[in-house]
Amino acid sequence: xxxxxxxxxxxxxxxEVENRTLLVELLREKIGLTGxxxxxxxxxxxxxxxxxxxxxxxxxxxxxxxxxxxxxxxIEGLAAADGTLHPMQEMFREHHAxxxxxxxxxxxxxAIDLVQSHPEGLSEHQIREGLExxxxxxxxxxxxxxxxxxxxxxxxxxxxxxxxx
Amino acid sequence: xxxxxxxxxxxxxxxxxxxxxxxHYTDDMNRPGQLYAYIRRSDRPxxxxxxxxxxxxxxxxxxxxxFTGADMAAEGIGGLPCGWQIHNKDGSPMAEPPHPVLATGxxxxxxxxxxxxxxxxxxxxxxxxxxxxxxxxDLPGAAGLREALAPGAAPVHDEVQGNLCYDWHxxxxxMVDAAFAGAAKVVKLELENNRLIxxxxxxxAAVGDFxxxxxxxxxxxxxxxxxxxxxxxxxxxxxxxxNHLRVIAPDVGGGFGxxxxxYAEEAIVTWAAGKLKRAVKWTAERTESFMxxxxxxxxxxxxxxxxxxDGHFLALRVSxxxxxxxxxxxxxxxxxxxxYATLLAGVYKxxxxxxxxxxxxxxxxxxxxxxxxxxxxxxFLLERLVDVAARETGIDRVEIRRRNFIPNDAFPYQTPVxxxxxxxxxxxxxxxxxxxxxxxxxxxxxxxxxxxxxLRGIGxxxxxxxxxxxxxxxxxxxxxxxxxxxxxxxxxxPTGSVTVFTxxxxxxxxxxxxxxxxxxxxxxxxLDQIEVVHGDxxxxxxxxxTYGSRSLAVGGSAMVKAMDKIIxxxxxxxxxxxxxxxxxxxxxxxxxxVAGTDKSKTLTDISLTAYVPHNYPIxxxxxxxxxxxxxxxxxxxxxxxxxxxxxEIDPETGVTSVVNFTAVDDVGRVINPMIVEGQVQGGVAQGxxxxxxxxxxYDSAGQLLSGSMMDYTMPRADxxxxxxxxxxSTLCTHNPLGVxxxxxxxxxxxxxxxxxxxxxxxxxxxxxHIDMPxxxxxxxxxxxxxxxxxxxx
Ligand code: FES
Ligand code: FES
Numbered sequence: 042x043x044x045x046x047x048x049x050x051x052x053x054x055x056x057e058v059e060n061r062t063l064l065v066e067l068l069r070e071k072i073g074l075t076g077x078x079x080x081x082x083x084x085x086x087x088x089x090x091x092x093x094x095x096x097x098x099x100x101x102x103x104x105x106x107x108x109x110x111x112x113x114x115x116i117e118g119l120a121a122a123d124g125t126l127h128p129m130q131e132m133f134r135e136h137h138a139x140x141x142x143x144x145x146x147x148x149x150x151x152a153i154d155l156v157q158s159h160p161e162g163l164s165e166h167q168i169r170e171g172l173e174x175x176x177x178x179x180x181x182x183x184x185x186x187x188x189x190x191x192x193x194x195x196x197x198x199x200x201x202x203x204x205x206x
Numbered sequence: 207x208x209x210x211x212x213x214x215x216x217x218x219x220x221x222x223x224x225x226x227x228x229x230h231y232t233d234d235m236n237r238p239g240q241l242y243a244y245i246r247r248s249d250r251p252x253x254x255x256x257x258x259x260x261x262x263x264x265x266x267x268x269x270x271x272x273f274t275g276a277d278m279a280a281e282g283i284g285g286l287p288c289g290w291q292i293h294n295k296d297g298s299p300m301a302e303p304p305h306p307v308l309a310t311g312x313x314x315x316x317x318x319x320x321x322x323x324x325x326x327x328x329x330x331x332x333x334x335x336x337x338x339x340x341x342x343x344d345l346p347g348a349a350g351l352r353e354a355l356a357p358g359a360a361p362v363h364d365e366v367q368g369n370l371c372y373d374w375h376x377x378x379x380x381m382v383d384a385a386f387a388g389a390a391k392v393v394k395l396e397l398e399n400n401r402l403i404x405x406x407x408x409x410x411a412a413v414g415d416f417x418x419x420x421x422x423x424x425x426x427x428x429x430x431x432x433x434x435x436x437x438x439x440x441x442x443x444x445x446x447x448x449n450h451l452r453v454i455a456p457d458v459g460g461g462f463g464x465x466x467x468x469y470a471e472e473a474i475v476t477w478a479a480g481k482l483k484r485a486v487k488w489t490a491e492r493t494e495s496f497m498x499x500x501x502x503x504x505x506x507x508x509x510x511x512x513x514x515x516d517g518h519f520l521a522l523r524v525s526x527x528x529x530x531x532x533x534x535x536x537x538x539x540x541x542x543x544x545x546y547a548t549l550l551a552g553v554y555k556x557x558x559x560x561x562x563x564x565x566x567x568x569x570x571x572x573x574x575x576x577x578x579x580x581x582x583x584x585x586f587l588l589e590r591l592v593d594v595a596a597r598e599t600g601i602d603r604v605e606i607r608r609r610n611f612i613p614n615d616a617f618p619y620q621t622p623v624x625x626x627x628x629x630x631x632x633x634x635x636x637x638x639x640x641x642x643x644x645x646x647x648x649x650x651x652x653x654x655x656x657x658x659x660x661l662r663g664i665g666x667x668x669x670x671x672x673x674x675x676x677x678x679x680x681x682x683x684x685x686x687x688x689x690x691x692x693x694x695x696x697x698x699x700p701t702g703s704v705t706v707f708t709x710x711x712x713x714x715x716x717x718x719x720x721x722x723x724x725x726x727x728x729x730x731x732x733l734d735q736i737e738v739v740h741g742d743x744x745x746x747x748x749x750x751x752t753y754g755s756r757s758l759a760v761g762g763s764a765m766v767k768a769m770d771k772i773i774x775x776x777x778x779x780x781x782x783x784x785x786x787x788x789x790x791x792x793x794x795x796x797x798x799x800v801a802g803t804d805k806s807k808t809l810t811d812i813s814l815t816a817y818v819p820h821n822y823p824i825x826x827x828x829x830x831x832x833x834x835x836x837x838x839x840x841x842x843x844x845x846x847x848x849x850x851x852x853x854e855i856d857p858e859t860g861v862t863s864v865v866n867f868t869a870v871d872d873v874g875r876v877i878n879p880m881i882v883e884g885q886v887q888g889g890v891a892q893g894x895x896x897x898x899x900x901x902x903x904y905d906s907a908g909q910l911l912s913g914s915m916m917d918y919t920m921p922r923a924d925x926x927x928x929x930x931x932x933x934x935s936t937l938c939t940h941n942p943l944g945v946x947x948x949x950x951x952x953x954x955x956x957x958x959x960x961x962x963x964x965x966x967x968x969x970x971x972x973x974x975h976i977d978m979p980x981x982x983x984x985x986x987x988x989x990x991x992x993x994x995x996x997x998x999x
Contacts, residue, residue: 069233069234075227075231076226076227077227078407078459080407083492083914085920086492086915116225126225126226130226134221137880137881137883139221140460140714140715140716140888141407141408141460142220142229143406143408144459145224146227170923170924172922178888179714181888181892181921181926182891183926183928183929
């Protein structure tokens with residue numbers, strides 16, 4: 042069986058996998074990080090989103106062997122060691138952007154990438170389009186959109202440009 | 207109490223673990239030595255089962271066992287039970303054919319489980335399952351209602367010729383017929399309620415385990431009601447007594463009804479764990495969810511409304527066909543009857559109503575309750591019919607509703623279809639919704655849209671639902687094989703912190719927060735010293751679970767009763783300590799005082815005394831401070847309200863967008879406004895999904911065409927608008943909290959509001975009614991085919 046070495050949330054792992062093992066299976070079953078979820082089998086729901094080298098990726102759509110040498114961040118790796126939440130986590134809580142919590146890890150990881158990749162600001166329309174790849178059955182997205190808009194200034198350290206609002 | 211009790215938007219206690227990826231969902235759980243199950247399902251809609259050759263699968267790497275329906279039958283394993291028996295018009299019971307755990311004799315729908323392969327890994331089990339050689343002899347099949355009822359249709363169950371499960375009715379037919387005979391105007395509408403697939407984001411999963419030393423079984427499962435599963439599976443399927451069967455429903459990733467029912471996979475993993483003396487895990491792939499989770503809705507109805515010359519409703523006559531699917535799911539028979547036809551009065555004082563319902567077996571996945579269950583079907587029918595009546599009588603859509611509302615002084619109001627409403631103010635919710643939606647200013651928005659080349663419409667629905675289910679004696683007389691009370695145990699620990707053990711189950715509703723707010727309000731204990739435990743039959747005395755918006759109205763009321771007992775006992779202890787008479791002891795904000803003195807004892811003083819009873823009335827009072835209560839509701843609760851949808855249609859593409867949505871609901875007393883708003887928004891999103899996007903489609907032979915998320919359109923963030931939510935509450939008069947429930951209102955009120963808006967947007971075209979979903983091709987075709995009407999409306 043092939044081996045893959047990668048860094049997950051700052052910790053180095055080397056694990057044996059099958060050729061067909063998916064990155065999400067490696068995370069959940071080989072190294073026990075069950076925060077990343079599987080909600081579908083057609084790459085539609087986004088419950089499995091993690092960051093690979095800083096970019097959001099559907100971990101059900103990437104083979105574990107493709108992550109050789111990669112730096113992976115999962116939902117478990119977001120909060121600081123002392124438990125301080127990432128601003129996106131904090132705003133999800135503040136704005137009641139989660140109910141059952143199943144879509145939440147993928148939603149938060151996608152949202153962080155969305156905000157990071159839009160330093161010029163994000164309109165509500167852009168946020169809604171940016172969430173195309175993530176399904177939530179509970180919230181109706183209203184509060185998720187609000188939480189992401191509220192996290193933008195916290196992550197960029199400035200107020201959202203007026204034009205984007 | 208202050209800012210953490212009733213009425214406060216307290217941030218949720220449960221969020222921290224979910225936001226950090228530390229939730230405990232069923233598939234996150236692993237047991238030592240665990241094996242994996244993969245279920246081979248029928249890819250045929252209807253076939254006789256011939257031989258199943260398991261040899262190659264058994265020889266496949268890692269495989270530990272392969273079981274078929276014959277193996278289970280040989281061990282006397284029972285079928286999956288149905289929890290509700292409906293009676294036909296003639297008094298005879300409904301047809302109730304067996305529902306084997308693994309198919310025997312025939313397969314009856316695509317997805318019907320045929321065999322299970324158990325192996326060391328998930329992949330090995332799946333690989334081996336592909337090597338099973340199953341001999342099918344195809345039979346003609348029908349997934350649609352009309353096709354299954356057609357003369358000569360192949361019977362889904364050989365013993366149910368004609369595929370009729372039951373033919374039921376309610377109401378006074380003669381009175382209705384007489385009213386129609388004398389009516390000034392009759393409006394008739396044929397309509398379908400589209401079949402939906404719930405698609406909670408967490409796929410179902412189950413882990414079975416067995417301890418050969420104690421004989422104890424454990425099932426961890428994605429359930430909304432673990433005690434119900436223990437009862438059904440233990441008593442009817444596997445014959446395991448309750449004391450040897452523990453059912454755990456840990457964090458559950460959404461349910462919406464689909465995780466109420468006892469499913470085959472729960473029995474399979476538990477039974478297999480016992481046979482193999484190893485833990486066995488099964489997790490659905492989403493494709494399996496589509497073909498094995500109970501579906502929702504799927505009605506075809508004819509509705510007729512009789513009116514007098516002033517537009518007053520005189521009588522309503524409804525005839526409905528309801529799809530049961532291939533087998534009776536746990537609560538399926540009650541959905542199109544007691545959760546549907548009894549709601550046909552809606553918010554209107556229609557004096558005479560008659561409804562008949564035929565439930566039909568088809569070659570499709572079983573259909574059962576999905577968010578709203580029966581009430582969305584009743585509301586869609588009624589609110590579309592009222593809009594058509596307005597159009598055909600020339601009375602304004604809002605005015606005709608006002609004219610027929612049950613007035614505020616009529617409560618308690620007895621409807622002609624069994625229910626008695628306790629409270630409501632339909633004019634108040636209507637007025638508030640129209641104001642919030644700027645209904646009065648709509649025509650200028652329509653004109654502005656027109657100038658942009660868009661067709662804009664507005665739609666209103668004024669609705670009511672019955673939830674907080676339900677009085678046990680009443681539902682028993684209607685055919686329920688269960689009581690529908692709830693249980694709560696409140697444990698005040700020696701140092702004053704509190705654990706609540708509730709029979710309700712949270713799968714997104716935020717009970718850990720809302721229930722803690724109730725305890726804080728009544729006992730004065732700080733929120734961070736209150737823990738809510740749910741979802742484990744070994745920790746909670748009993749419970750009926752969460753569905754039908756019942757957790758607060760029924761489960762919360764049980765908690766209030768248990769806390770009343772705590773306070774009553776606490777007063778006796780306090781009276782002893784303060785040398786006062788019990789009648790003089792008062793309790794408020796966590797402190798016992800003696801009237802007219804400055805003597806006081808905190809709840810913590812009392813709890814410590816209760817567990818360290820040195821100075822204690824030990825002759826009259828037991829030590830400890832823990833109470834259990836069962837609460838059986840006195841009636842259903844009746845949330846209602848008004849939803850206003852505003853849509854824009856692009857005539858070039860037929861795409862409909864909901865541009866504004868306003869909901870003003872009467873949910874009774876609100877404990878946590880933030881959570882209520884979230885519940886309504888989520889429900890509305892599912893309602894908009896039903897109205898515009900979602901449809902479970904079968905071909906004529908029974909193949910599921912919308913069998914994945916690529917074919918079944920789930921609402922995404924860019925399909926939905928911001929959803930404005932308000933509440934305008936009257937209190938429930940018969941539970942101690944005055945609460946009505948908010949879990950389903952969004953999904954019930956919204957679909958007809960959206961469809962009324964769509965029809966309104968197309969008013970230049972000759973459109974009287976459109977069935978859901980209003981997909982782009984459907985709307986585009988209507989626009990292409992429709993001749994704009996000459997008369998200006
Ligand atoms: S699990 Fe659904 S997109 Fe990855
Ligand atoms: S919170 Fe349940 S799916 Fe999003």
